Amino acid sequence: MNKLFSSVVQKFTEVKNQNHPLDILMLKSAELLRSTISHYDWVGFYILDTNNNLLVLGPYSGSATEHTRIPVGKGICGQVAASGQSMIVQDVSSQDNYLSCSTSVQSEIVIPIIKNGLFVAEIDIDSHALAPFTDEDKLFLTLIAEELASFF
Secondary structure: OOHHHHHHHHHHHHHHOOOOOHHHHHHHHHHHHHHHOOOOOEEEEEEEEOOOOEEEEEEEEOOOOOOOEEEOOOHHHHHHHHHOOOEEEOOHHHOOOOOOOOOOOOEEEEEEEEEOOEEEEEEEEEEOOOOOOOHHHHHHHHHHHHHHHOOO
16 A cells, blocks of 8 residues: 555544544544545545435535435445445546536545445545546555444
8 A cells, every 4th residue: 555545544543543423433534535635526425324225425525515315326326335346437427327516526436335244335535637546546445444334
């Protein structure tokens, strides 16, 4: 893992060890990721509402979004919720099933948060850059998601 991601993991661990309630932990995590990684322009969490089969917007850092409730299967976030698999979209204009949050967004990465084998939430990151996400972003964010899973 590169130095930047390693230092963010250290900072995240410090925040995690402060025993914040889940919503505060998610907000602080979103703010940390957005403020330290230059191509992370919007960072947020969507939490699964199992009663209605919807993703509900949780804490986030970045511009406001109209997508506060997303049906499972709809858009990139909904596809990740349905599959339980991470997804990197380097050019959102190439996706038919994409929910646009802003005309500035050019790429997106979504990482599921899995607890006891079940999808519970996800980390959603938008970038204003075209194709900035690497496998290292995916590994780094998967580590963060795994650490967060125990809080759900």
